[in-house]
Amino acid sequence: MQILRAQSDAILVGTGTALADNPTLRPRLEGATNPLRIVMGKRAVPANFNLNDGASETIYVKSHEIGELLAELDKHKLNQVLIEAGPTLGSALLKAGVIDEVVIYQAPIALGAGSSWLEDIGITTLASAQKLELISSEICGSDIKSRYRVGNR
Structure with missing residues (x-):
């Protein structure tokens, strides 16, 4: 995960994740630069939270409109954005x-509780399901990292 953060132009979270986790969104790698941080949503993030620590610029998109987020990404010429959002924004x-x-x-x-990484996206049949194509899979310590290309686009 730290390598993905270091390779990204920016890291995006929603205000729900920002308020619940108080993340730094900084790669914990020697010599890595801190990517731009983007927070999307209408709720305010307290001034004393990590996202306001000055370690890197934080942009607030105070909207739920995806078009406004895309305009902000374009304005800053951001190409590779890592999304560390919860199920609502994701x-x-x-x-x-x-x-x-x-x-x-x-x-x-196994936790047996908690929220899924994905909420209802309005797909009700297998025929219209969002296809994911496995690009790679690797063992990272005791975890498994699977990378997928999103299909149907």
Whole structure:
């Protein structure tokens, strides 16, 4: 995950994730530069949260409109954006057709509760399902990292 962060122009989270996790969104790698941080949503993030620590620029897109996010990405000439969002924003971006790849880390633990990585995106049949093509799969310590190309775009 830290390599993905270091390779990205920006890292995007929703305000729900920002408020729940108080993330730094910085790669924990020696010599890595901090990517731009983008927070999307209408709720305010407190000034004392990590996203406001000055370690790198943080842009706030105070909207739920994907078009406004895309305009902000274009304005800053951002190409590779890592989305570390929860199911609400992640699902909205997938449904809007603006995600190229999905990376899933699977840990060998069973929780039995909690939210899914994906919410209802309005697909009700297998024929209309969002296709994901496996690009690579690797073992990372005790986790499995699977990388998929998003189809049907």
